[in-house]
Amino acid sequence: MLLDLANGMLAYVVLSMVFGETASVWFLSVALAFSIAPDGDYAIYAVMRRYREVLSHKFVHYPLVWVVALLSIGYFSGRWYMALLAVVPVTLHFVHDSFADTGTEWLWPILPGRWFTFYSGRLNVLNAIERNARLRARYKHETNKGFVRVLMGRLVEDFAGSAGSARFVYVFAVLALTAWFCFNAGYSFWG
Numbered sequence: 001m002l003l004d005l006a007n008g009m010l011a012y013v014v015l016s017m018v019f020g021e022t023a024s025v026w027f028l029s030v031a032l033a034f035s036i037a038p039d040g041d042y043a044i045y046a047v048m049r050r051y052r053e054v055l056s057h058k059f060v061h062y063p064l065v066w067v068v069a070l071l072s073i074g075y076f077s078g079r080w081y082m083a084l085l086a087v088v089p090v091t092l093h094f095v096h097d098s099f100a101d102t103g104t105e106w107l108w109p110i111l112p113g114r115w116f117t118f119y120s121g122r123l124n125v126l127n128a129i130e131r132n133a134r135l136r137a138r139y140k141h142e143t144n145k146g147f148v149r150v151l152m153g154r155l156v157e158d159f160a161g162s163a164g165s166a167r168f169v170y171v172f173a174v175l176a177l178t179a180w181f182c183f184n185a186g187y188s189f190w191g
């Protein structure tokens with residue numbers, strides 16, 4: 001989640017430079033929201049947890065659907081800056097998820113039930129049984145905890161478990177974003 005937000009910040013800065021846009025908290029919010037949007041399934045998970053054991057990363061993690069839908073919006077509206085502010089962070093989220101042992105169902109609905117992961121350092125394709133076992137191993141401890149405790153636990157775990165390279169990305173992203181806002185603040189901070 002922290003790395004996703006950092007990726008969202010970097011995508012926002014790079015796209016704003018490419019499109020020659022000025023600094024805007026509103027457009028930054030779009031990039032940040034889409035960097036973590038697929039994990040919105042966590043809300044469904046929190047509600048359903050009593051009935052079904054482990055559900056996180058089971059819904060909404062369909063990259064093709066997100067990318068095709070968002071690119072279509074860009075195509076039909078012509079607002080490519082806005083569309084890419086959504087597409088790039090959401091795609092980076094799925095790339096990041098692909099490095100977890102639970103993988104990403106990249107080709108759903110063309111090839112459903114196949115999760116692609118680079119966790120072991122090479123491409124591995126999981127079926128539903130293998131993936132459910134990994135999901136259970138990873139999230140089982142959350143089963144009887146409340147929403148807030150799970151969220152806080154994940155954030156702490158996320159930061160504590162971050163490699164040095166990921167922490168470098170966090171710092172770099174915040175610095176790049178700060179610099180971007182400083183250099184562009186004179187034009188349009190909120191617009």
Ligand SMILES: [Zn+2]
Nearest residue numbers: 038039093097
């Ligand atoms: Zn995710």
